Amino acid sequence: MLVSRTRIPSILFRSLYSIKPSSLYLRSFSTTSKMGDAIPKCQINLLRGWPHPSLLPIKAINDASQRALSDAKIVVPGLCYGPDDGYLPLREGIERWLGGFYGGDGEGDGKGDGKGDGKGDGKGEGEGDGETDKKPKGNQGDRICITGGASQNLACVLQVYSDPGVTRVWMVVPCYFLACRIFEDAGLVTNAVPEGTGGIDLEFLERKLVKDERERGDVKPLKTPKPWSKIYRHIIYCVPTFSNPSGKTMSLTTRQSLIHLARKHDALIITDDVYDSLQWFTSPLSSSFPQTALQPRLIDLDRITTPSPGSESFGNAMSNGSFSKIVGPGVRTGWAEASPKFIYGLSQCGSSRSGGAPSQFTATIIHQLLASGDLETHIEAVLKPAYSKRYTILMSAISKHLIPLGVKVGETSTLKTTGEGVFGGYFIWITLPGNMDAEDVSLGAREEENLILAPGKIFEVKTDETVRFRGAMRLCFAWVEEGELEEGVRRLGGLIKRLSEDQSKSTVRKKGVVDLAMFR
DSSP states (O other), rough: OOOOOEEEEEOOOGGGGGGGGGGGEEEOOOHHHHHEEEEOOOOSSSSSOOOOOGSHHHHHHHHHHHHHHHHHHHHHHHOOOOTTTTTHHHHHHHHHHHHHHHOOSSOOOOOOOOOOOOOOOOOOBBBBBOOOSOOBBTTOOOOOOOOOOOHHHHHHHHHHOOOOOTEEEEEHHHOTTTTHHHHHHHHHHHEEEEEEETTSSSHHHHHHHHHHHHHSSOOOSSSSOOOOOOOSSEEEEEOSOOOOOHHHHHHHHEEHHHHHHHHHHHHHEEEOOOOOTTEESTTTTTHHHOOOOSSSOOOHHHSSSSSSOOTTTTOOOEEEEEEEEEEEEEEEOOOEOHHHHHHHHHSSSHHHHOSTTTTTTHHHHHHHHHTHHHHHHHIIIIIIHHHHHHHHHHHHHHHHGGGGGGGGGGGOOOOOTTTOOEEESSSSEESTTTTOOOOHHHHHHHHHHHHHHHEGGGGGGGTOOSSSSTTEEOOOOOOOOHHHHHHHHHHHHHHHHHHHHHHGGGGGOOOOOOOGGGOO
């Protein structure tokens, strides 16, 4: 019998800080007392990719909201229709902040007086100078537009830059599977490309690209051409740094080669760069945290790789950024970064032309959070230490309870300058021993241990059977209480041991229907 769960009415949630993830559902069963009575086993959810409620910057958001609401120059534009490319002060603040983190362009940390009015037509296309060591000339912030988060922006990108009659999608797998439906909704055919050793198997991808172009030949678009957009023949989608779900980081040489491959085959590389700033050294003895990005983004490499794109180039890469992982998923605010011409075209998406950029009011608050320095303080003083600790707890539990059973763990990255191990994001990828089926294990964990796990099957591209993950699982360390991390792994270890002792149990479970919304 599957776990029976009833959602607790939200009116009972009087304070986010008092919420425990394990209390969000009422649960039933599992062990028995000495008297024979059933003792409910607390549900542990190592599947859900949400931040723990204690890690939400509630006070900082409240302060930022008050500053925005008390200044007419901010709140009036914030409550009106915004420019197509979004609230200008936030775009400029993001540009400074990212420049400092990724290096090269930025001067500063995104801080400012927070009092810009956000006015502007958002129509500038920029004037790239084609040099490899400078930012293309143009209006400040013209490489960035504000979005409603990474998922919403992906849908908008596909509306402007893809065509079901022309474009093929290549997803690096294991993939962030909830993106699959966004591609499907756009009418696009999705294909799987394995990560390989460098973060994407380039030889595999190139063979597939060449075969696709040979078999399809000349293709005719279904959409009417627009002067502000172009239709790419291919889209390559990946999470190149601290990938969801595998945690892998794409190597620099692979990134460079991928840019050349994308240019050769008229491909747009869409990267979800949402975990980059959540990074730490893996050594438990380290008391500091990395202050700059582990790797340059694909968009940065696209800009500096010769021959450099000119001012009229759409480029071959776009970075999808989000405040969901560093502020809170509910703010539904993010940004896209690409060439000025690409960003202008994206801002002309029908929904933005009709209603202005999404999240206009929230953007004014996020800008205050960034301009005050509170966001960076939250990342450095709260998120990095918390996730580092959670990662260490989970890895220690895996070493204790799973490694002796033959479970294997995904790799970490290494900082080239010092040789130190670096990891980040929310997730750890494990491979079960022998021929054990992860879907069977996840169902058994739910039924017998009240433990919610993500089997590798859901991270596949369902329309492409060439790459499968039958024996893999994703574990999230961001959502549950710290004390539940080891207990969850201990339960998993006990189940794996029982299944290993009686292999027949791993093949008789009836497969259930998985609610994918549970797996964000």
